[in-house]
Amino acid sequence: MLRLYWNEMKKLRRQKTVRIVALIGILLPAFCTILCMNNHYRFRNLVGMNVEFGSFLIAPFIFSVLLLTMFSLEEQNDTWKNILTIGISQNTLFLAKMMVALTFVVLFAGINTVYTMVGGIVLRNYIPDFGKVFVILMITALAAVAGTMPVVWVIILLRKKYLIAMITVNSFTIANFLLIWQLSMFRCLDLHLPILIAYRIIYPISILEYTNNLQTGLDTLYYPVKNGILILASTVIISIILGMEIGKRQEG
Structure with missing residues (x-):
């Protein structure tokens, strides 16, 4: 496996897509940091912004685009079946x-943390705790x-149509x-979608410094x-199993 x-x-x-994704992963935290510095926001605002934009926009983008790229590479080079014939299971x-x-995604979290700490040096209420911010x-x-x-199962379903898959x-x-x-x-409080549940259960964790106006x-x-962890865990397991099954049916 290793x-x-x-x-x-x-x-x-070796793929150009990785360089583009890496560039986006570097530039967006930098943009958020510069924005907070120019507007003299507090350090907690910078952390919150990097959670919202970094964790909930760029991290899923990095994960999904790179995963799609890896599966599409096998299709483009017609190596998927060859790999399976040498004893490596599809799963x-x-x-x-x-x-x-x-x-x-973890590497991006590290980059995001570095930018956050750099921005924090010039912001108010700076908390010099790299480990806490990284976590x-x-x-x-x-x-x-x-x-x-x-x-994941969308990627597997559309992996043979790269452009459509990338847009989707x-x-x-x-x-x-x-x-x-x-x-x-x-808003959308009545929607119990996995991504919204993820945001709601981590919201208390993302608060670096509690203030009374955050209680609302x-x-x-x-x-x-x-309940949130159970739903997210179920979402992950079901998505992976479904993705594997779709892949097997496509190859079968």
Whole structure:
């Protein structure tokens, strides 16, 4: 499994798509940081902005685009069946690709943290705790990816039509982010979609510094954590199993 993981990582690093995704992953946190610095926001505002834009827009984008790229590479090079004939199971290959995509999400959380800390140096109420900020940004990014996990079976279903798949995947990511945007304004509270549940259960975690005016948001967005984790875990498991089954049927 580990060897397969490194092979997938090597194949992906040679792709132009990775460079574009990496550039976006570097530029957006920089933009948020500069915006907060120019407007003299507090450090907690910068963290909140990087959670909303970084974790719930860029992290799912990175995950889904890279995963699609890896599956599309096999189709373009006609190597999928060849790999399976040398004794590697389709499920193992599937999981290896997902692990690679998740690795880039974690790396992005690290980059996001660095920019956040750099911006924090010149902002008010700076909290020099790299570990705490990294944990916040990583947990929120992984929760967002879990909430976006249904994109996996969409990727598998459309992987042979790269352009259509890319448009669909990005549209899905943007639609999810727009729902998050509405939720942050206390709308869409009656929708129990995985991505919205992810945002609601991590919202208390994303608050770096509690103030009284945040209590309304905490009360309004409250969602039972255990129920939320169960729904997200079920979403991940079902999406992976469904993706694997769709892949097997396509190859069968």
